[in-house]
Amino acid sequence: MRRWGSGRSGTVLYGRARAGARLRAGLACALLTLSAAACGPSATSSASGAPEDDKGRPTPRTGFPIRYEPPSAPDRANAAFLRGRRVLEQTSAAVDSFVDSFGPAVRLGRTGGVAVVARSCGGEGSAYDPGARRVEICYDDVAQERALFEGAGVRPADDEVAAVLAETFFHEAGHALADVLGLDLGDRAEEDAADQFAALMLIRGGAAGERQLRVAAREYELSAAGDAGRGPAEGPADEGGRDEHSSDLVRATNHLCYLYGADPARNAGLRGKGLLTSERAGRCGEEWRGVREAWQKRLASVAAPSDRSD
Template sequence: MQPRLVASVARARTEGRRDAEKALALEMTALKPVVLTVRPAAGADKPGGTAFGYNYVRPKAPELDSFFALAQDGDLLRKLPELQAIDGLLVLPRPITFVTAQCQEPNAFYSAQRGEVVLCYETMKVLLERGRALEQEQSLGAGYAQAYLRANLRFIVLHETGHALIDLLEIPITGREEDAVDQLATTLMQRFAGMDESSAQVTDNLRMAANWFLVRSTGAYNLDAYADEHALGEQRYFNLQCLLYGSNPARYVGIVTEGDLPQARAKGCPAEARRVSRAWLRLLLPHIAPKFEMTEEKANRLFEQRERERSRNADIPYVR
């Protein structure tokens, strides 16, 4: 065979073998299982925030045992919807521990030294007694006293949480800190109410909290009261009513028509409510954990979505 012909045959064999190997490779690839590459959700690989701690301290006074049982058996603080929403959301220099304990007097406070928000059993006792008195005086129906207790302890705990956040995150506050944390508590109860709570229930919770301000007011004050770090009970009452009305004037118009908020104050409440909500959002956004980081616009969209879902959940019928 001539050399040129030999080379041509060899080249043909090589090309044929290469084509055959390529075809075999394609067939083998087709037989391999399909592997889907799932991209992790945005932020899934980023660190979360600082988790809260919870502690229910057994009281020494037997008359407070029922409140200890209420707190511990139901894991009361951990299950507050507002705390559930922000637990692990923020990056804190150290954890906040939420505590129920005997304090020798009705009280609630934030201890900067221990990093604790403390709710006293004596406060729970007084709140329940006040709720029972209202339930009886105004024929409000069974269960009102428990609702009054829960609504007020939610506001009180969130108020003290505000003090903790201002301290730990060194949040700048111009004006009275007590007013600022009242505003935060109100905002959290509106933004992070339980997903099964209706708008009417959210309103009732905040108005029960406002009622507690009036209960503690005497109407007659000395210089110490005017100099106190807290606003007068009547002022705190109307401030809360203003934020509630201002958040949705159409929904809460009854607050004005029923005389719980003077029209002169009500006119400025929508703008005031927007400023308060926007201010706290902007103050806290820089401290959101990388896992949940978001813009102000996205946060507002999430709030709106949560409100829609919560309203829908509250309206879904079921067999009773």
């Protein structure tokens, strides 16, 4: 979803998740208990049970320097989970490696990069803020995604939560690249391109990344099922009903299509079952090549002439 004008910067914020799903999951977690333990298991943290604030630490020479802000009390376990799983470290390194392969002109670290800030967001949802030039990943998303999967009978849901957070970061990194590199994309086209960038980065991760992309597709299915239960009087989740994303079911189907198109043999079980029809699957190889080549062309177009392989 896009978060519109939060008041912090007066700019449009670009977020992955749909507000309806975030609200439902947040309420489910709150109804279970107000304790942090119910919203996620603990992981390595400071003596107080919360990750230390990283503001005073040296900024690494990377395109996505990461900072963990102190969490609110209910988010301590969520923050420890995010940090313990090293989701941000792994995903940001993957984007750095991919982007750097296009040459120094595309390298984000040369201009200070895009800050990645992990923080308590109070239910606002993870997003890219172009005004501040930073990706915000929310500790409370951990609890909300956990509640969504546990509500569907997945216990424990640690791997599922980590997978969705990885896809979320890659989605926001797609927005960041479009903004910082000045890629010429319209609003709806940029949302679709960010989804495609997330799929591209996960598929580049091999079998493990493909499993995470399947989980992200499942999360969209669960979110869509929850949305179907909301009455029409509740209205759209975005302020003013504005949302540039495709529907959750379309996004889920697209992810499954890219998976099948990238490796039909390994993902044969997706064809003709659930969301991916045999007719659509027949086009997925071409769709996947289009996604991969589109991002390669976008990044190559920004590279200095001397850096281009052609």
